Amino acid sequence: MEISARQVQKFNTRKKIIDTAYRIFSEKGFSVPTSVIAKEAGVSHGSIFVHFPTLNNLLVCLLSDFGDKMGRSLHILAKKCDSLEDLLNEHLNVLEENEAFYTRLISEKNRLPDEAKSTFAFIQSTVAFHFSSVVEREIEKGTVKKLPVHMLFNTWLGLVHYYLLNREFFAGFNGPVIRKYRGELLSTYLNLIRKS
Amino acid sequence: MKTCIACGMPMESISDFAANDPSKDYCVHCARPDGEMQSFEEKKENLTKFIVKTQGFDERAAGKIAEDMMRKLPAWKNYFN
Numbered sequence: 528m529e530i531s532a533r534q535v536q537k538f539n540t541r542k543k544i545i546d547t548a549y550r551i552f553s554e555k556g557f558s559v560p561t562s563v564i565a566k567e568a569g570v571s572h573g574s575i576f577v578h579f580p581t582l583n584n585l586l587v588c589l590l591s592d593f594g595d596k597m598g599r600s601l602h603i604l605a606k607k608c609d610s611l612e613d614l615l616n617e618h619l620n621v622l623e624e625n626e627a628f629y630t631r632l633i634s635e636k637n638r639l640p641d642e643a644k645s646t647f648a649f650i651q652s653t654v655a656f657h658f659s660s661v662v663e664r665e666i667e668k669g670t671v672k673k674l675p676v677h678m679l680f681n682t683w684l685g686l687v688h689y690y691l692l693n694r695e696f697f698a699g700f701n702g703p704v705i706r707k708y709r710g711e712l713l714s715t716y717l718n719l720i721r722k723s
Numbered sequence: 724m725k726t727c728i729a730c731g732m733p734m735e736s737i738s739d740f741a742a743n744d745p746s747k748d749y750c751v752h753c754a755r756p757d758g759e760m761q762s763f764e765e766k767k768e769n770l771t772k773f774i775v776k777t778q779g780f781d782e783r784a785a786g787k788i789a790e791d792m793m794r795k796l797p798a799w800k801n802y803f804n
Contacts, residue, residue: 602733645791649731652788655777677779 541578543568545592548585553627557586557635586643593628594650597621605657611671614661615683615713618654622687623705630691630704655680671720683716729753729766729798749798763802767793 547568551559561582565572579585597618604617622629636647658680665671671679690697690704690712698704705712725734727750734740734750741747741754749760761769770789774780780788793799 599733603735606736642791645788648788649792652774652778652792656773659777675779676777677775680777681779 537578540570540574543570544575544578544585545589549589549628552589553631556631557639561585583640583642586639587646589628590632590643590646590650593625594646594653596625597650598653601654601657605660608661609664609668611658611661611665612713612717614657615716616709618658619687619705619709619713622691623703623709626691626703626705630694633688634692651684654684658683669722672722674720679720682719686712686716727753729760729793729796730770731792731796753798760798763793763799766799 544564548564551564551567555563561575562572564585565575568575575585579588600617600621601614604614608614632647636644639647655677659676662671662676662679666673687705690708694700694702694704698707725745725748726732727734728748730750730753732739732750732752734745737743737745739750741749741751741760742758744758747754747758753761753766755761755765767786767789770792771782771786774785774788775782778785794803
């Protein structure tokens with residue numbers, strides 16, 4: 528099927544809006560008006576509503592893209608590896624790549640529309656799914672302490688989120704937190720949960 | 724690459740598919756032991772239990788997440804109309 532020039536233009540405009548919204552939300556938070564996104568993307572304000580009738584649609588689209596990316600990379604790894612360290616490293620890779628966006632997400636989550644909140648919950652459930660499959664194998668092998676899976680998962684997430692939410696103390700206002708603390712976060716967490 | 728119509732999981736290798744059958748549209752986690760797809764009620768209950776187990780959420784909150792998740796998946800579209 529031949530793709531018309533109009534369809535290509537439509538696709539490009541949609542992509543421009545998504546890329547710009549991702550950058551602006553990461554920098555300024557999710558309450559930025561759509562008019563600012565339109566201006567930065569170089570498209571008319573009306574054209575945002577052609578592609579995304581509500582701000583919620585735009586947010587859900589961005590979150591779903593992020594969730595798909597996270598899901599894909601963890602899925603591939605979780606299937607072939609028995610090492611929690613490798614899985615957590617990959618989790619940190621995706622977070623590092625999207626650090627500003629993810630930090631906004633966890634700090635403003637409670638103010639997001641319900642559908643966006645649920646999309647965020649799916650993302651964390653996907654991470655929890657892969658985490659549990661690997662950690663259960665490690666518990667079975669006797670390399671990780673026999674603790675409830677949800678506490679193992681929440682302890683990891685709590686640790687990482689604490690650093691991200693306090694990035695101005697840990698890494699200066701715009702400094703990357705994951706890059707600076709990756710080794711310490713990983714080794715400390717693994718030392719806490721591994722059997723000696 | 725196919726994704727499971729009942730939970731959204733990517734299905735890449737044969738072992739991801741229900742009954743190791745790549746013609747199926749649902750994954751190994753959404754199948755009953757006989758290879759048939761779980762019902763809406765079974766899937767919701769299993770997802771809720773899984774969320775409680777892996778994230779420790781309150782059961783009602785987990786049930787809501789499970790339902791919201793299923794709302795977006797093709798297998799359960801008719802249950803939300």
